[in-house]
Amino acid sequence: MSQTDNSLIQTPSINYNLDSQREPVFHAVYIPRDEENKSVEGSLHVYVDKVAALKIINEHKKGRLKTFKTRAEAESFARNGNQQILSRSQTVPLLPLPEEKTNTFKGPKPQDLVVFRKLIESGDIEAVRKIAWENPRYLVSSADTPAILQEGCRYNALHVAAKVSKTPQMCELILNIVGDPKFVKLFYGEDESKNYLNRAQILLDLYLNTPDKFLNETPLHFAAKFGLKEVVRVLVSYPQCVKTLRNKYQQTPAEITCSRRFSEDETLKREIRNLLEDQYYVPVLRSEDNTLQPSIGEPFSPTSPPQFKLDPISPILEVKAFAGPMTKSQAMEFRRKWKTPPRIICNGPNRRENCSGEPFMHSPVAALRLQDTEKGLERVGRDLASEYKVPWKEYWPFINDFADMRCNEGLKMLEKYLENRFKESIMIAEELKRDQELLKYDKNFQGQLEDHMADPFNETDLCKQLESLNVDDDSEEFFTPPSSPILDPFSDTEDSEDEDMYLAEEGLATYIDGNEPTKLDYAVYNAISTDINQKIYPNIYRWLHEMKVIMDHDERRFNKGTLVRRRLLLTPDKPRFQHFEKS
Structure with missing residues (x-):
């Protein structure tokens, strides 16, 4: 070189x-x-x-x-x-390529994972929730996969819960945590380039469908073979759950149903296998502007959601209530009975004794559609779901969610809402009472001022009266008394006066929305079971009592088929009159 x-x-x-x-x-x-x-x-x-x-x-x-x-x-x-x-x-x-940020949570030690697994097996929901949110590494590994809680068989948290837990709430808790974008955001940290929703869906899919190492079985296999029907119901309620995965011996969850139970229960086995079939729901469809009559839609499943006609001229249809899940055959039968209930022909050879002699075709659905356009179909479907023993959900605008007011979950939501409403009513009542006291105070001062005007030369008495009333004569604040009640020109004068007098005697009532009972109050009243525990739901119990008193007072309006009239048709932002407490 x-x-x-x-x-x-x-x-x-x-x-x-x-x-x-x-x-x-x-x-x-x-x-x-x-x-x-x-x-x-x-x-x-x-x-x-x-x-x-x-x-x-x-x-x-x-x-x-x-x-x-x-x-x-x-x-x-x-x-x-x-x-x-x-x-x-x-x-x-x-x-240079941007570096991947690592999370700041330390991986738990093996003994910590054993303690966490024991908490899942014992069903301690609050402890599991607290640990998972404090350190996401208990549920998510460094490789973005489900954390392994039991080596050898490689069980994750859902395997443990589906195999041992007797309550489905533990499985639901784990799936809700790993499927929450906030949890994924906590694990990965703040990063605008990441889509936390997609990562949460991927993690949810891994938890539901990852098999173990021993028998190649998913949590659904575990729940099915141990006969845990409610756990199976929770798992199949997620669209990501695949029901046809096979284990080491090429068996699906339906094929090993109740195989690890000590006693044979054909009813339980049939119910679990029904859950493992495609689950269907029967919906109530309503247009968002109420220009179309409500209808009962075709059964749909999470894998095949309802398809609406995309017509730019027709109003948009929305699902406002649904019954299910159930099998396809059950859903078809449920819809048929809901849509065409049994009819009674009163002038035929098979007419019933309680029918009148007039020719009349009796249909509960048709009657409720005419009488209660807001919740008529829902009322029939609610009772039918109770008869078929399937879950029921309907949309309530004041809580902005689907709920069943007959179950504990829906009652808790209503109790919380009414608690806030009663607090608002108390504040309004105190403000009205304060205004009345100021009005009486103003009238008292005005009367003494008129007495002085009759004797204008007695300035000493006027000063003493002002001092006794603690009124500053330089004050520029004036109080305006409440306005007079607004009368309804379309109602009977006598009925309105009786109604005002009745409400004044009873005091200021509280309603779902506004200062007066509306169609929404009546709908919620009919959706709630009459057997309410006063200690658990005190606000619901009080509200039901107030509504019962109002309905009993105006029996003609509420109990004789005229379900929505006069005051119930008024909007909450246009009250017909104001309520004042007795002084």
Whole structure:
């Protein structure tokens, strides 16, 4: 190798094989310029023979080898490494890739995971929730997969809950946590480039469908073979749950139902297998502007959601209530009975004794559609769901959610809402009482002022009266008494006076929305079971009592088929009169 000027670098000789038909390649070796490699500084290692390049790598452990098609790229790599590699068509240097941020949570120790598994097995929901939100690594591993709580079989938290837990709430808790975007955001940290919802859905799918190592079974296999019907109901309620996965012996969850139970229960086995079929729901469809009559839609399942006609002219239909889940055959029968209930022909040979002699076709659904357009179909479907013993949900606008007011979950939501409403009513009542006291105070002062005007020369008495009333004569604050009640021109005067007198005697009542009972109050009243525990739901009990008193007072309006009239048709933002407490 000959020594050149500073711009030239020594290069090992390259022997080209002219007989070779292949295009030559160049093997470049980059050696970092550190203290250990000062002796090689100034040398450029580019070879055609790969064996010679490997010898250089063996001599310098920090060296890096890379192959190029052009000599210019090879020399650039041998001189600068990956800092700047330019090709013939590339003139912009490579930008560094953003580094993946690691989460700040430490992985739990094996003994901590054992304690966490024991809490799941014992059904301690609050402890499991607290630990999972304090450190997401108990449920998510460093590889973004379900954390393993039992080595060997490789059980995750849902395997443990579906196998041992007697309550479905533990399974539902685990799935709700890992499927919550807030939980995923807590695990990964703040990052605008991440889609936490997609990651939560992926994590939820992994928990539901990851098999164990021993028998290749999912949590659904566990729940089915141990006969845990409610756990199966929770698992299949998630669309991500695959019901047809096979275990080590090519068996689906339906095929091993109740196989690990000590006693045979054909009824339980049939119910679990029904749950493992595709679940269907029967909906109530309503237009968002109420321009169309409500209708009972076709049964649908999570895998095949309801399809509405995309007509730009017709109003948009929405699901406002639904019954289910149930099997397809049950859903078809439920819809048929809901849509065409039994009819009674009163003038035929099979007419009932309680029918009148007039020809009349009796249909509960038709009657309720005419009498209660807001919740008529829901009332029939609610009773039918109770008869078939299937879950029921309907949409309530004041809580902005679907709920069943006959179950504990719906009653808790209503109790919380009414608690806030009663607090608002108390504040309004106190404000009205304060206004009445100020009104009486103003009238008292006005009367004393008129007495003084009759004797204008008695200034001493006037000063004493002002001091006794603690009134500052320089004050510019004036109090305006409440306005007079607004009368309804379309109602009977006698009925209105009796109604005002009745409400004044009873005090200020509280309603779902507004200052007067509306159709919504009547709908909620009919949706709630009459057997309410006063200690558990005190606000619901009080509200039901107030509504019962009002309905008993106006029996003609509420109990004789005229379900919605006069005051019930008024909107809450246009009250017909104001209520004042007795002084």
